Amino acid sequence: MMHPWESFISQLRQWLPPEHSWSYVWGLHTPLFETLEIAAASMLIAIFLGLLLGLFIGARLPGFRALYALLTSFRALPDLTLALLCVISIGMGPATGILALAMFYTAAVGKIFADLFASAERAPVEALQSTGANRIMVALYGLLPLRRQDLLTSGGYEFESAIRASVVVGFVGAGGLGTELVGSLNQFKYHEATTMILLLVLLIALVDGLVWLVRRQPKLVLLLVVFGAAAAFANRPHIFYVRHALTTFAAMWPPKLAQNEFASLPKLIGETLAMAFGGTLLAIVCALPLGVAAARNISPSFVSFPIRRFLEGLRAIPEVVWGLILLGFAVWGPSMGVLALGLHSIGTLGKLYAESLENVPPEPVMALAATGASRISITSFGLLPLAFGPVAIQSLFRLEWNMRAATVVGMIGAGGIGGALYYAQQQNFYHPMVAYIIITWALIMIADRVSGRLRSRWGIVEIDR
């Protein structure tokens, strides 16, 4: 019998080396470009609409609370679920990916921007109000310029996330690298999959660099506008099956579960929760030491530099792609879900923890250093306690995000609600499919609400405070 270590090596050989023939690599430029098109077009729409919605809510125009609640609840639908619904209404192809991501990110960006505007400095805003300016003017002269830098930062972060998501929506036929990747994996061409995953890591690194440039030169956003508009126009849906979509959606109603499906619900929900909590816990445990090692104010650069690149690599690969890689290593079920969510989250949390440690106010740390304390003592008694707040909040955000991601990895074999949802869609069992979508939505809403309560207790401002 083969030793597990030998089995691991033999499976690794299936993936390495990456397929590097020139004809194959050159052939990837089409799906790669398609992925970029999906990301740029959907983000252009999302940022434009999200900014308008955020300003509407930030300026507290009539109905802003209802709109905020709508954005929050819409954001609870995972992107892949939206893509599934879009496939039904406009068929396969990049237009589906653009529509699904535009909807998901409009809600996400709108909510984030609204929260940023809500936590803008009060004094300048009040000074503008006291001139008799109306709410739109206060938004134009106050909220927008006050929050410009944060808007660029979070917009950039969302764009990076949209690149990963544009690969993910490809799995249900939206085109781009995702569709290509699933094709290769289904044919057991793991060498090709490795090439595509490396390409994705490279792409995310490039986008990271671009976002860094845009933060310094905001006019470069025009690049996104031009490319995104061209991509949205080129990929506009040629046929919109309104009647087909309406009849299909009508036929899905009412949501219904058979008795056996109903009986298995607790198990499915338990698996999804286990994946979300397990993945987040795994990530926290690993990301804490890695975050300390990656923080440039704690670790020497020969340690922090490689650790940062390692974390970027983990982060660049979406949870679903980690899931597919793990399937290639014969890991499936909820344990695959935990590992897939954990690996991606280690990358994300590690980077955020490192940034939190770097952003700690220097005065208390200098006071500790002045006592002659060692680097380890300064870290344990100064940096870590001071960074506790942001670290806790980011971990909570990750748990919230992993509730969505647990559903998505469920669709590719990790089980839970996501698995049941995907099975129902594949079999055209639309009544249970809608029931599962509603349950997913409710689970994520509850997680969001609990996490929101905790965050507001820890002093993070949100519009519904």
Place this chain on the structure above:
Amino acid sequence: MLTVHEVVVAQSARAAAVLERISLNVKRGEKVAILGPSGAGKTTLFRAISGFLPIRSGTITVNGTTVNGLRGKRLRTLRQNIGMISQRHDLVDRLRVYENVMAGALGRWSTLHALRFLVHPLKSELEEAEQALDKVGLARKLLARTSELSGGEHQRVAIARALVQQPLVLLADEPVASLDPVLSGQILDLLCGLAHDNGFTLICSLHQPELAYEYFDRVIKMTEGNIESDVIPLYRAPALHLGVGA
């Protein structure tokens, strides 16, 4: 010009009252200092006059308009007549100085006008901003970035914004709280001079009694939400002032 009658105000609906049945009358063109320690209710009084805090009981009238319960357009119209300068950093750093100054005109502009000004300011508008800045001695900073201003310059730009607003009453909430004695004297000189020249009523809250007695026609002392005394200074104390020419 301003009448406050038996006013009770709290920071929120359930909180304890900060102002307890306070009354005062201020005439047109008067320069009034409000003295008191932190927590005396000076800022609360100003915020209630500008309609930022609800009035639990009593009435406030500004130039014949009752502030109580005003909302929407009527509140904005009232605010056009009440300029406000805060002790806090209340300019928008990301805007240019002329944009912050002309923000004082937002109350009389339409939304489209405000949008157009951000994209394409007219020469006449820039001249108006320059004139206001000239009055506070900062005309050279017209096109500067607001984030590059010093603390004293910052307060002067806030005053220029209030000048563009052309208010009937200017409420200055501890405008010299974070400034050194020389700068404090200069700013108060400027505020009182402008109030005199432009004919607006000036109400200014302060910590320092010597400055209050030197610059103002009338000094009101507040403690714990009440008016303790309301006097017209009989003498001014130049020896205590380290301001201009000291």
